Amino acid sequence: KNQVEQSPQSLIILEGKNCTLQCNYTVSPFSNLRWYKQDTGRGPVSLTIMTFSENTKSNGRYTATLDADTKQSSLHITASQLSDSASYICVDPDDKIIFGKGTRLHILP
Amino acid sequence: EPEVTQTPSHQVTQMGQEVILRCVPISNHLYFYWYRQILGQKVEFLVSFYNNEISEKSEIFDDQFSVERPDGSNFTLKIRSTKLEDSAMYFCASSGDPPLGNEQFFGPGTRLTVL
Numbered sequence: 474k475n476q477v478e479q480s481p482q483s484l485i486i487l488e489g490k491n492c493t494l495q496c497n498y499t500v501s502p503f504s505n506l507r508w509y510k511q512d513t514g515r516g517p518v519s520l521t522i523m524t525f526s527e528n529t530k531s532n533g534r535y536t537a538t539l540d541a542d543t544k545q546s547s548l549h550i551t552a553s554q555l556s557d558s559a560s561y562i563c564v565d566p567d568d569k570i571i572f573g574k575g576t577r578l579h580i581l582p
Numbered sequence: 583e584p585e586v587t588q589t590p591s592h593q594v595t596q597m598g599q600e601v602i603l604r605c606v607p608i609s610n611h612l613y614f615y616w617y618r619q620i621l622g623q624k625v626e627f628l629v630s631f632y633n634n635e636i637s638e639k640s641e642i643f644d645d646q647f648s649v650e651r652p653d654g655s656n657f658t659l660k661i662r663s664t665k666l667e668d669s670a671m672y673f674c675a676s677s678g679d680p681p682l683g684n685e686q687f688f689g690p691g692t693r694l695t696v697l
Contacts, residue, residue, distance in 0.1 A: 515691070516689055517673070569640050570617075570627035570638075
């Protein structure tokens with residue numbers, strides 16, 4: 474059964490600091506892995522789509538990495554802003570589309 | 583910028599009643615999805631829809647659920663006889679072709695409260 478595990482569950486950092494969120498997956502076969510941002514009470518918004526051949530992909534201050542050998546992905550946020558406070562969700566879009574539980578990120582001023 | 587819209591934003595219903603949640607996907611998208619998110623829990627896939635038929639569905643999507651694309655713009659989720667545990671946020675999403683490579687755009691959600 475495909476699973477997506479994320480860590481940490483929650484994270485608190487000061488505005489301006491960097492942080493890295495982790496995702497372990499067991500997807501097989503692999504087509505792509507996605508990161509979403511979800512503000513409270515809102516629908517998820519796509520940040521990146523990582524294919525098997527991509528090691529890293531950036532979207533502004535967000536950089537996702539992928540290690541297909543260890544089945545790990547990370548999302549790095551640079552120079553955090555208050556508006557980055559949200560849940561960040563790793564998603565396996567194959568077959569039944571499995572969402573991770575997300576990392577709840579709090580940015581403090 | 584095109585967006586997915588959903589109505590109503592909040593639906594309150596009595597247990598056992600039928601509800602229909604409505605979505606208008608982005609106009610040139612071909613793949614449509616419903617998800618639910620129980621308060622405080624992760625997003626769960628319900629069903630995907632393409633070419634006027636269900637392409638995938640989860641274990642959650644039992645006989646109480648149905649989806650329909652009644653016209654060229656709307657995509658609906660019907661729950662025939664609501665249960666207390668159906669209380670959740672329901673998100674519609676759409677994507678272009680092919681679905682695995684294309685970004686899914688989510689609507690703002692409908693909060694369903696079953697009393």
